[in-house]
Amino acid sequence: MGKRILICGCMLLLLSYAFVRYCRTEQRQGSGKAQGGYAKIFCESGETLRLFNKRIKLGFLNSLLRTRTEKDLSVESQLSGKIDVIVERVETILEMRPRNFTIALHVLPDADKVKELYRKKYFRNVDFVAFYAPSEKAVYIAADEAKAVILAHELAHAVIDQYFGVAAPVKIHEILAQYVEENFEE
């Protein structure tokens, strides 16, 4: 439960945040491109990105990867494929499929960087390993503590956000994101 509270800092963020909906002009790129699929991935170092990729294990969802030659792909392409699978798993669990879903995924080296960035953006000290920033349609996550289920939780916030088109009540957001977490590996 404690860990969940850590992960779910995004909830508090949403509390203090009234955001304006804006048109989505980005179109989903073809699967298999380095920055393709649902996510645009941002990471300052190749080492951090490799660590993140290593920690994001799909488990039984592995069979859903569209690409079968994973060892031949770049780290970015491997990740892009995994994120697509996770997004679709989240959408299936929630039964919400927002049109033209896109997300910016910022992979940071560790939780300290996540906390630092959160403090800079929202002027609050928190103890999160990941959070969702609705105004940017972005997830920030620590590579060294990342797990597929944590990413799924944050992506759930993004899916809910983009599905409803207006800010859903915070409680609904968090209950649904936790529901995704609980059902992700079943």
Ligand SMILES: [Zn+2]
């Ligand atoms: Zn949350």
